[in-house]
Amino acid sequence: MGVVDHFHLNLRKHEPPAPPPGAIADERMRRESWVKQLLNRPEFAALAGTVMVFVVFAIGAGDSGMFNLDGIMNWSQVAAYLGIIAVGACLLMIAGEFDLSIGSMIGFAGMMVALPTMYFHWPIELAIVFAFAGSMLLGALNGYLVMRTRLPSFIVTLAFMFILRGLTLALSVIFANRTIISGVGDVAAHSPLAHALFQGVALHGLFRWLGHAGFVHLLENGEPLVPGVPKVIVWWLALAAIGAFTLARTRFGNWILAAGGDANAAKNVGVPVKRVKIRLFMLTAFCACLFAVLQVCDIGSAAADRGLQKEFEAIIAAVIGGTLLTGGYGSVIGACFGALIFGVVQIGITYTNIDSDWFRVFLGIMLLLAVLFNHYVRSRVAASR
Numbered sequence: 001m002g003v004v005d006h007f008h009l010n011l012r013k014h015e016p017p018a019p020p021p022g023a024i025a026d027e028r029m030r031r032e033s034w035v036k037q038l039l040n041r042p043e044f045a046a047l048a049g050t051v052m053v054f055v056v057f058a059i060g061a062g063d064s065g066m067f068n069l070d071g072i073m074n075w076s077q078v079a080a081y082l083g084i085i086a087v088g089a090c091l092l093m094i095a096g097e098f099d100l101s102i103g104s105m106i107g108f109a110g111m112m113v114a115l116p117t118m119y120f121h122w123p124i125e126l127a128i129v130f131a132f133a134g135s136m137l138l139g140a141l142n143g144y145l146v147m148r149t150r151l152p153s154f155i156v157t158l159a160f161m162f163i164l165r166g167l168t169l170a171l172s173v174i175f176a177n178r179t180i181i182s183g184v185g186d187v188a189a190h191s192p193l194a195h196a197l198f199q200g201v202a203l204h205g206l207f208r209w210l211g212h213a214g215f216v217h218l219l220e221n222g223e224p225l226v227p228g229v230p231k232v233i234v235w236w237l238a239l240a241a242i243g244a245f246t247l248a249r250t251r252f253g254n255w256i257l258a259a260g261g262d263a264n265a266a267k268n269v270g271v272p273v274k275r276v277k278i279r280l281f282m283l284t285a286f287c288a289c290l291f292a293v294l295q296v297c298d299i300g301s302a303a304a305d306r307g308l309q310k311e312f313e314a315i316i317a318a319v320i321g322g323t324l325l326t327g328g329y330g331s332v333i334g335a336c337f338g339a340l341i342f343g344v345v346q347i348g349i350t351y352t353n354i355d356s357d358w359f360r361v362f363l364g365i366m367l368l369l370a371v372l373f374n375h376y377v378r379s380r381v382a383a384s385r
Helices: 003-013 034-039 044-061 069-094 102-119 124-149 153-176 184-189 192-198 204-212 231-249 251-261 263-268 273-299 310-320 332-351 358-384
Strands: 180-182 301-303
Touching (some): 044 310, 044 358, 069 231, 069 251, 102 124, 102 273, 102 301, 124 184, 124 192, 124 273, 184 273, 184 301, 231 251, 231 273, 251 263, 310 332, 332 358
Antiparallel strands (some): 180 301
16 A cells, blocks of 8 residues: 555544435535525615616606716715715614604704804804714713613603704704804805815816816816715715724624624623713714704705704615614615615606605605515524524
8 A cells, every 4th residue: 555545544534424315514514695695785675776776767767867977966965965874873773772863963063063153253163173072972961861761762862852953943043033044154165174174076176177078068167067076975985984894894893783782792791882872872963963064064054944854864774774673783885875765766856757745655665675674684684593
């Protein structure tokens, strides 16, 4: 017997015995098809819904200008505003909590920028910092009360929704004797920092070059029809990228999933559940304030009724994106797809002959389908444990 044959004989002696015919392989070694892996992704329903919406409007409004560059910027801007608050709402929902004060926080934060700027003559940069600090403190208070009292976050934030909306109305009338405060946009335009961060468009030079190169339509004055990418889209993409990376690749992201999956079990293995959830309430407040600052600088005014029902739209975007209402499962990317569906449908309907009243009907149907799909996914996850 040769050396090689002797080696192979010894190797076969140490091999584990082959499983008998008909035996079931170890569950952990089972390979799932790519279709099942795709179905198990939380953002799959939102991705499929996005493709369906694009196909429908490509057929129904493909020649209306909806998919021209200016049309794309219109519905992308609507999606971006919702996407900003959907990122915060999604992460908080994955942790097992809700924040129904997001919409009221938008109106309140807008007033925190406008009132000091226009009536107390603060520099707008200071007013913006004040708005972010005040909003995040209120978010921390929201989270602290939920953790301290152990009341459902639905109840606590519902109370804050009414408190903040009432304060916004009362303070605007007391200091300005009106519910709409104008002129903030002009002040922001004269502030290099506020203008650079929150107002106007980005990549204006690139779009001018594209216009003169023949890729973008030019106006009579030589400026491109689409001057650039609105700043709100840039903020949305940046926030979505940070949120998705944090959830998928960091320890804090694991803590979010653990806190929403089983808070007691997470606490027993050392996850600071209370601290995680309070920070996420602060994040939703930050997102609401960012929405408000961008809107005030872009539109040029603050109004007491801004942000009305935006908390529900953010939750709908997160649910369409695959986030479970029970927590512990979801996707920031999916929430962004949910916001994109919202923006495409809201603006796309105006390019068709469909009555805009059907927009809410479509949104409700999408929410119902997303909840049913999420229930199916949750059943599969529970069965696999």
